[in-house]
Amino acid sequence: MSSETIVTGIFLISAVIAVGIMINSIFPIIYTTADTFGSMSHQADEKMRTDIKIVNTYASSPSSVKIWLKNVGTANIHTNMLDTSDIFIGPVGNFERKSLAGLYTIEESTNGYWDSGETLSITNTSSIFWNEGDVIYFSIVLSNGVTRSEKFTSD
Numbered sequence: 110m111s112s113e114t115i116v117t118g119i120f121l122i123s124a125v126i127a128v129g130i131m132i133n134s135i136f137p138i139i140y141t142t143a144d145t146f147g148s149m150s151h152q153a154d155e156k157m158r159t160d161i162k163i164v165n166t167y168a169s170s171p172s173s174v175k176i177w178l179k180n181v182g183t184a185n186i187h188t189n190m191l192d193t194s195d196i197f198i199g200p201v202g203n204f205e206r207k208s209l210a211g212l213y214t215i216e217e218s219t220n221g222y223w224d225s226g227e228t229l230s231i232t233n234t235s236s237i238f239w240n241e242g243d244v245i246y247f248s249i250v251l252s253n254g255v256t257r258s259e260k261f262t263s264d
Contacts, residue, residue, distance in 0.1 A: 158184035159255045164228065168245045168263040171238040174198060176231040176247060178257070186223040186251070188215075193252040199237040201246045201260065207233065209249070239263050 160182030168174040180186060192210040199205050209231070216228045223229055231249075239245060241263055248258040 155184060156253050156255060158182050159186065159251065159253060161229075161249070161251070161255065161257055163247070163249075163257050163259045166245075166247060166259055166261040168239070168261065170241045170243075170263055172235040174231075174233050174235065174245065174247070176233075176259075178229045178231070178249065180223050180225050180227055180229070183225055185225065188221050188223070190252050191223060191229075195250045196231065196233070197246065197248040197250075198233060199235055199246060200239045200243045203237055204246050205235060205237055 160180075162179045162181045164177045164179050166174070166176050191213060192208070194209040195206055196209050196212070197204050197206050212233050213229050213231045215223050216230060218224065218227055243263045244260050245263050246258070246260050248256060250256045
């Protein structure tokens with residue numbers, strides 16, 4: 110009878126130790142997974158709140174372009190994000206990629222952010238030449254992945 114109690118006690122202690130080992134091995138995985146989902150959720154939220162609209166475009170030959178964009182989302186976009194963004198511009202099938210840094214001004218801005226409702230103007234001289242009447246391709250890709258594109262005709 111006492112031998113059965115000792116065996117049951119040993120099984121109970123073994124089960125508690127096994128559960129402890131299992132929790133210690135699974136907890137880091139759960140923590141890492143939860144952190145990953147939190148980061149992905151934050152990135153998705155930022156991307157959903159960021160929305161821009163191309164308001165007007167103007168291109169003149171041989172290589173000059175002016176583009177106005179409006180921040181129509183709820184997120185305020187910092188100039189650091191704009192400086193790490195890219196634009197693609199040029200005749201359809203022959204465009205170039207450029208960094209947005211130094212090519213833009215935020216009209217009405219006083220705080221270093223492209224706030225909701227403010228206008229961003231891009232002035233660029235391309236190294237690729239085009240003729241009057243050519244279809245010009247323009248695309249902006251913000252560093253968080255938000256993209257807007259437009260095709261328009263050169264004057």
